[in-house]
Amino acid sequence: MALFIMIIRKMINNKWLVLSLFFGILMTVALVGTMPIYSEAILSRMLVKDLETFQKERNLYPGQHWSLISFGNEDAGKRTSTIDAMDRYIKQEAGPSFGVPVKEIVQELRTKSFRVYTEYDPDKKNAPTAAIRAYSDLDAHIKLLDGRLPADKPVNGVYEVMLTEQALIRFGIVLDQVLTLKDNSIQGTVKIKPVGMLTKKEDDDPYFRNASLSDLGASFVVDDGLFENEFIRGGTIPVAASGWYVLLDYTKMGLRNVNDFLATDKAIRDEAKKKVPVFQAEFTAPSIPVIEKYFERSKQLGKLMWSLNVPVLIMLGFYMFMVSNLIIDRQKNEIAVLRSRGAARWQVVASFAIEVLLLCAAAWLIGPFLGMWLTKVLGASNGFLEFVQRSSMTVRINEQAYLYGGIAAGASFLMMLVPVLLATRVSIVGHKQQLARMQKTPFWHKTFLDVLALATAFYGLYSFRNRLKALQSLGLGEDDLRLDPLQFVMPALFVVGAGLLILRLYPLMLKLIYWAGRKWWSPSLYASLIQVGRSSGQYQFLMIFLIMTIAIGVFSAGAARTININMEERTRYAIGADVVLQSQWPNDKPPPAPPGFGPPDPAEAAKASAPVHYLEPSFEPFRNLTGVEDAAKVFVKKDASFSADSKLGTITLLGIDTDDFGRTAWFPDHLLNYPLYDYLNLIAADPRGVLISKTLAEQRSVKVGDTISIGWENVDYQPFVVFAIIDYFPTFNPNPPLGTATSAGGKLNAPPMLVVGNLNRIQFQLALEPYQVWLKLKPGAGSQELYESFQEQKIPLTSIVNAREELAKVKSDPFLLALNGILTLGFMISIAVSFVGFLLYWILSLKGRTLQNGIMRAIGVSLRKLIGMLAMEQLLTSGAAVLIGVLIGNLASRLFVPNFQIAFNPGSLVPPFKVIFEAIDFVRLYSVVAFMLALGLGILSYMLSRIRVHQALKLGED
Structure with a gap:
């Protein structure tokens, strides 16, 4: 107890150091804790969004689970007991164990199919077949188009049923007409009477597995109570199957309960x-493929988050090591005295271990809650230091947050005991000897850790570039080669290695500055150079700390801006314009043959294979749409053919009106040797001129001035002249398509080829076929107004692609959200920790030099000059570290930011990935750093002004 009280008192006496150390541990635990919290939150949000997309595209409710058991030759008692047992299991055990709120459980009951005869024609040979079905709680989900609901009991021996309009037409009957069911499995005669025609009460009601009710087209529906009493219990008609349709609220589904869903x-x-036997059971859960995909995405996102956080974790490690060193340095004399008076090393270490253990335990308890708040910051980020009002994510503290936080706290505990272990090895005599001697060469200096870190970083860069080249040349995706998380650790190694290497040379630079102006330096500057030059070792921790902070900030800014702009340009390039439409064209194409019919006769086959003639609709309505600035016709033929000097090939042919296309299409200026409009002007002057892709020129040895012939099926080839060769063109990706690395013969598949020609010539000499309409919207024009204009103009569309909507999807991708959020959060933590470390270091340094500063004041140095000396010291240390950090951060960005493209299908990245910096990012960065330095200098100046000369001199006497 006495030891514990002593530890508490010691912590109170060093409260600012202890609080600073606790801050570092807390931020480390919180940062590590954000990883599982954020992964779960963002992937849960994306899981729900993907399920919503699945529902829109497939018109199938994704929160459903369907199970069906069928019966063969089982007796009636066995069927009844099986249905009852399965019904109890689904409703009482399975339903609650899905982990997602259950909206409804629908039981579907079926009989086998029977021949249906009318009273007027009981012996009809080709009588249609039908089954009887029943659904639980059906009445609440249907409305009657005609008739009434059937009775729940037989009426005069006749079972009343309902049916759909489709079934009514199929059977060729009317309501209230008595029908007879006949089958060998039925004893006696069973009569039914349709009394009502049903349909869905609400079109989007997920109660019905089949949205169109087509599964009821050959069925009669009876009351579920009647089905159970008469068919299951009574055995009047054999029951063929029973199914259970569980409706789940998929909007509450997340990564925390998908395992429960799969297990159930x-x-x-x-x-x-x-x-029942395996072949008599049927199961459907359309959300399972989507869920399984997210397990893999969860692993990838976890790797990405760890990799991106490594630089910040290293920086936090430096911070805690620096602060713990400061604490131990202040207590080395005390430790040496205790050791000299007989205290064992383990006793001294134990006292510090208890102190650190208390801090780590408190950080472990609080850290996950802080991590949950930081997760909300991650969710609101839309770029580097940019935040938007995005719908809040469902965030919760999970078990992994405490597990990861505990590991981080444990690692911090072990790391902070290292300085204590080193300090307890020194006796009081050795401690006084160290104080009298000059500082030893740092460990990293003697072992060349800076060179080792740089060599490792450059090897990783070389390895990455080889992988990237393979991905792009073979048309592979990011999953085809293993994503090595160490590729994202390389920037941190480069920053540390480059910073340490410059610090190795920094004392020589100071000597050079001192020697160059030794005859002109003012006394204050002279004193500052002497102080920093002779004590450069004690500043190195602070300088490498600031270098890492600033370099990581610059790297984060460059990475976030580069990734955001490249993803935006990639999306816009792939679409080609703000909006791309495909309208319906009247034509003479014969309708397809109905399913189930045999092959058509030769005359019909010839008619179906004949060329289709199209009638071009008016183009003016597209120009007059609300919010449209320009519109262009773009004909795209992906399976066109060409010949050049007996060399054949398949190409994508684009037909354009050059003037309209140049004003409408989106295309960055840096992709071609000349502006795009220069190439468009070339072919505008001569309708025979075409532009060809570099891939076509290289694969078929075609050059400018050559003639190539172009055509396709049922279209005669026509000659065109090559006017220019281009690397890129809107929508054209010259890389091999993803997943087509090799052909069936094992050879590399050739990259796609492109030809761009004049639309008028293509339509006049080749064929008139439907073209796309590209639209450029006016600044500030909304998509909703455009869609309403389509309806007003009554333009029939078959497809529409909106670049704004696609960009919104891209920005909602979990990987892009994680990148933006983690880079922003990493920088914010770096600046906060840097400020605390910077201020703490200089305050302790200033306190340690109280006697020196008092003497300077006593011999006549003014406060202004003393503050100037302090400012010069900061300029030579902190200022130099900031400048070095900016240079290293820029270099690291240019070298290592391209690594991030490996997470985004580099084979499909067109335009090519490029590193981008914008002034606004550096304004934000430098503003924060300048504020930190100015505030720190202000606080230090205030402390310097509070020094009393007589107190300082008295301190020296003591």
Whole structure:
């Protein structure tokens, strides 16, 4: 107890150092804790969004789970017991165990199919077949188009049923007409009477597995109570199957409960297979493929988050090591005295271990809550230091947050005991000897850690570039080669190595500055150079700390801006314009043959294979759409053919009106040797002229001035003249398509080829076929007004691609959100920790030099000059570190930011990935750093002004 009280008192006496150390531990635990919290939150949001997209595209409710058991030759008792047992299991055990709120559980019951006869024609040979079905709680989800609801009991021995309009037409009957069911499995005669025609009450009601009710086209529906009493219990008609349709609220689905969903799905399958043979069971859960994809995305996102946070974690490690060193330095004399008076090393280490353990335990308890708040900051980031009002993510503290936080706290605990272990090795005599001697050469200096770190970083860069070249040349995706997280650690190694290397040379630079102006320096500047030059070793921790902070900030700014702009340019380039439309064209193409019919006769086949003639609709309505600034016709033929000197090939042919296209298409200026409009002007002067891609020129040895012939199926080839060769063109990707690395023969597939020609000539000499309409919107024009204009103009569209909507999807991608959020959060933490470390270091340094500063004042140095000396010291140390950090950060960005493209399918990255810096990012960065330095200098100047000369001199006497 006495030891504990002593530790608490010691912590109170060093409260500012202890609080600074606690701050570093807390930020480390919180940062590590954000990883599982953010991964779960962002992937849960994206899972729900993907399920919503699945529902829109497939018109299938994704929160459903369907299980069906069928019966063969089982007796009636066995069928009844099986249905009852499975019904209890689904409703009482399986439903609650999905981990997602259950909206409804629908039981579907079916009989086998029977021949249906009318009273007027009981012996009809080709009588249609039909089954009887029942659904639980059906009445609440249907409305009657005609008739009434059937009775829940037989009426005069006749079972009343409902059916859909489709079934009514199929059977060729009317309501209230009595029908007879006949089958060998039915004893006696079963009569039914349709009394109502049903349809859905709400079109988007997920109660119905089949949205169109087409599965009821050959069925009659009875009351579920009647089905159970008469068919299941009574055995009047054999029951063929029973199914359970579980409706789940998929909007509440997240990564925390998908394992429960999958486990329950497996449990239902196993339970059903215990009761019936495997071939008599059927299961459907359309969300499972989407869920399984997210397990892999979760792993990838985890790797990415760890990799991106490595530089910040290294910086936090430096911070805690620096602060713990400051604490130990202040107590080395005390430690040496305790050791000289008989205290064992373990006793001294134990006292410090208890102190650090208290801090780590407190940080472990608080850190996850701070991490949850930081996660919300991550979710609101839209770029580097940019925040938007985005719908809040569902954030919760999970078990992994405390697990990761505990590991981080444990690592911090072990790291901070290292200075204590080193200090306890020194006796009081050795401690006084060290104080009298000059500082030793740093460990990293003697072991050349700076050179080792740089060599490792450059090897990683070389390895990455080789991988990237393979990805792009073979048309592979990012999953085809293993994503090495160490590729993202390389920037941190480069920053540390480059910073340490410059610090190795920094004392020589100071000597050079001192020697160059030794005859002209003022006394204050002379004193500052002497102070920094002779004590450069003690500043190195602070300088490498600031270098890392600023370099990581510059790297974060460059990485975030580069990734955001490259992803935006990639999306806009792939689309080609703000909006791309495809309208319906009247034509004479014969309709497809109905399914189930045999092959057409030769005359019909010839008619179907004949060329299709199209009628071009008016183009003016597109120009008059609300918010449209320019519009262009763009004909795209992806399977066109060409010949050049007996060399054949398949190309993508683009036909354009050069003037309209130049004003409408989006294209960056840096991709071609000359502006795009120069190339468009070339072919505008001569309708025979075409532009060809570099891939075509290289693969078929075609050069400018050559003639090539172009055509396609049922279209005669026509000659064109090559006017220019281009590397890129809107929508054209010269890289091999993803997933086509090799052909069937094992050879590399050739990159795609492109030809761009005049639309008028293509339409006149080749064929008139539907073209796309590209639109450029006016600044500030909204998409909703444009869509409303389509309806007003009554323009029939078959497809529409909106670049703004696609960009919104890109920015909602979990990887891009993670990149923006983590880079922003990393920089904010770096600046906060840097400010605390910077201020703490200089305050302690100033306190340690109280006697020196008092003497300077006593011999006549004014406060102004003393503050000037302090400012010069900061300029030579902190200022130099900031400048070095900016240079290293820029260099690291240019070398290592391209590494990030490996996470975004580099084979499809067109335009090519490039490093981008914008002035606004550096304004933000430098503003924060300048504020930090100015505030620190202000606080230090205030402390300097409070020094009393007589107190300082008295301190010296003591």
